[in-house]
Amino acid sequence: VGAGYAIFALGFGLLFSTLKVLNIAAGMYAALPAVAVWYLSDLRHWPFAVAIVAGLAAGIVVAVVVDALAFAPLRRRNVGMLGSLITSIGVWFVLGSVADNITQFQVERYPIGSVPRGFLSLGIVTIAPTALVQLVAAVVIAFSLHIFVRRSRTGSAIRAVGYSEVSAALSGVNVNRIVLITTGVSASILAVAGILIAGTSNNVSHALGDSLLFKGFAAMVIGGMGDVRGCLIAGLGIGVAEVMIAQYISTDFRDAITYGLLLLVLVVRPTGIFSERQTTRA
Amino acid sequence: MWQSTLDFALIYGLFGLSTYVALSVGLLSVASVVFGAIGGFAYASLSVDHGFGLWESLLVAAVLGGLSAYALSWLFIRLSSDYFAVATIALVLIAYVVIINLSITGGASGRAVPQRGGTLHEILVVAIVAFVLARLRRSRFGLASESVREDLQVASSVGINVRAIQRVGFTISGVIGALAGVLLADALQYINQGTFSTDLALVMLAAVVLGGAFHWFGAVVGAIIFQYIPALLQGSLGTYQQAVTGVILVIIMIYLPKGVVDQQRWREVGVKLWSSRPRAGAR
Numbered sequence: 001v002g003a004g005y006a007i008f009a010l011g012f013g014l015l016f017s018t019l020k021v022l023n024i025a026a027g028m029y030a031a032l033p034a035v036a037v038w039y040l041s042d043l044r045h046w047p048f049a050v051a052i053v054a055g056l057a058a059g060i061v062v063a064v065v066v067d068a069l070a071f072a073p074l075r076r077r078n079v080g081m082l083g084s085l086i087t088s089i090g091v092w093f094v095l096g097s098v099a100d101n102i103t104q105f106q107v108e109r110y111p112i113g114s115v116p117r118g119f120l121s122l123g124i125v126t127i128a129p130t131a132l133v134q135l136v137a138a139v140v141i142a143f144s145l146h147i148f149v150r151r152s153r154t155g156s157a158i159r160a161v162g163y164s165e166v167s168a169a170l171s172g173v174n175v176n177r178i179v180l181i182t183t184g185v186s187a188s189i190l191a192v193a194g195i196l197i198a199g200t201s202n203n204v205s206h207a208l209g210d211s212l213l214f215k216g217f218a219a220m221v222i223g224g225m226g227d228v229r230g231c232l233i234a235g236l237g238i239g240v241a242e243v244m245i246a247q248y249i250s251t252d253f254r255d256a257i258t259y260g261l262l263l264l265v266l267v268v269r270p271t272g273i274f275s276e277r278q279t280t281r282a
Numbered sequence: 283m284w285q286s287t288l289d290f291a292l293i294y295g296l297f298g299l300s301t302y303v304a305l306s307v308g309l310l311s312v313a314s315v316v317f318g319a320i321g322g323f324a325y326a327s328l329s330v331d332h333g334f335g336l337w338e339s340l341l342v343a344a345v346l347g348g349l350s351a352y353a354l355s356w357l358f359i360r361l362s363s364d365y366f367a368v369a370t371i372a373l374v375l376i377a378y379v380v381i382i383n384l385s386i387t388g389g390a391s392g393r394a395v396p397q398r399g400g401t402l403h404e405i406l407v408v409a410i411v412a413f414v415l416a417r418l419r420r421s422r423f424g425l426a427s428e429s430v431r432e433d434l435q436v437a438s439s440v441g442i443n444v445r446a447i448q449r450v451g452f453t454i455s456g457v458i459g460a461l462a463g464v465l466l467a468d469a470l471q472y473i474n475q476g477t478f479s480t481d482l483a484l485v486m487l488a489a490v491v492l493g494g495a496f497h498w499f500g501a502v503v504g505a506i507i508f509q510y511i512p513a514l515l516q517g518s519l520g521t522y523q524q525a526v527t528g529v530i531l532v533i534i535m536i537y538l539p540k541g542v543v544d545q546q547r548w549r550e551v552g553v554k555l556w557s558s559r560p561r562a563g564a565r
Contacts (some may be wrong), residue, residue, distance in 0.1 A: 090532040255375065
């Protein structure tokens with residue numbers, strides 16, 4: 001589970017640190033592709049692999065369209081953080097309602113046989129295949145995102161826009177193009193998180209997005225905004241901690257402990273555990 | 283049905299006012315529903331287990347809400363504004379889990395509450411709160427909070443104790459939130475962990491900003507709009523009603539980024555909604 005949170009935190013962190021929008025709708029960017037995959041494979045009887053590709057594409061298209069319709073006008077008018085937060089709440093309503101109508105307000109699951117069940121034994125550890133896929137996906141995505149953001153030209157443009165749109169534009173960065181790329185990349189990462197979590201938890205509904213949003217959010221804050229390694233470690237940590245707490249302490253207070261940890265990190269070290277020291281002056 | 287829509291519009295107006303007070307000292311907070319939960323469950327326990335009436339419960343709840351907000355303010359106010367918002371969201375999520383697991387809140391099965399109040403009580407409480415806020419706006423505290431909201435550095439450089447102002451604002455927000463919680467419990471006659479959820483928290487924040495976050499009247503207007511639009515749409519749109527609410531919200535944010543109640547804009551088009559002292563300085 002932790003790997004899913006970590007993937008979500010990666011996409012969400014990229015979106016947040018570049019566009020400076022606390023995007024409540026990001027949970028839906030994960031839930032909608034999951035719902036789309038269910039719709040195509042279960043109701044339309046598409047092959048599962050094709051449905052996954054289509055779901056990913058749908059997620060990217062939705063995010064780009066939402067950005068163009070709702071967030072771009074706000075950026076032009078420069079309304080700041082609060083305005084875009086409220087707009088994202090509006091978007092969250094819309095996308096959640098669409099997801100609800102596709103699933104007819106039910107909690108669905110992927111067709112039997114499409115997701116491998118049972119357990120694999122790898123030497124001494126036993127692991128569910130879905131969990132293994134998640135873990136591998138999380139590591140691969142984190143690694144490639146790290147390389148992309150830190151090493152490539154586009155990556156440094158993304159970081160420049162995140163630092164200051166105006167100075168990025170002045171030094172010749174096409175801000176609109178970068179915003180588009182960032183939205184697309186983070187939407188595809190969020191979509192992967194949504195589809196994987198849906199496969200593991202057998203829970204396809206819009207509620208999937210909400211729980212991912214808050215857990216991924218916690219992972220992002222604990223790990224440090226925009227820090228790829230931090231998000232990965234924190235996401236995995238939260239997942240492991242949740243399972244351990246449920247096993248050894250109590251299931252009832254599992255979520256409270258997760259969010260309590262979030263508050264603790266906020267109070268003690270607001271920039272996240274792994275963040276670099278930043279020298280920004282007011 | 284219109285009667286109960288009015289009841290809830292008034293109660294959500296109170297939640298809106300609670301959020302507005304926090305915003306007016308520059309704190310982006312969704313914690314109003316947490317104080318609402320404190321008030322609501324306090325009322326459930328006081329009225330059922332100890333035979334308290336509505337007014338006494340309102341008083342006790344206000345004190346409880348104020349105290350817990352004051353305590354929390356010491357922990358969180360030193361956070362920067364984005365992180366403060368995150369912390370309040372985390373509070374709402376923790377409250378959800380705590381409510382499920384405490385016996386005084388009835389656990390997952392919730393609590394039934396006898397109905398003692400009605401529309402009249404709600405109007406009265408909203409009026410009192412609005413009166414106090416309108417008076418506060420013109421006090422030293424009101425002026426100080428406005429400068430804190432506009433620019434922290436400037437405010438502290440002219441000798442305003444920024445954190446003290448924010449602590450007071452957050453405490454008032456807690457008091458109003460708890461009052462709203464009592465009335466909500468009274469109107470619903472049944473509350474559980476879902477009553478005070480993140481959904482409600484986010485909707486309240488959206489309602490305040492939609493109504494206009496720069497005047498207490500905006501918070502009430504926003505809550506009323508948010509209550510009546512779904513009621514109007516219910517018949518014609520069925521399951522897509524929520525999507526339409528979302529679209530309306532996005533459109534208002536794009537074209538009226540300061541909300542429906544925006545004094546400057548109304549004055550520009552020549553409508554004088556209420557008499558108000560002209561403000562010093564441009565915004």
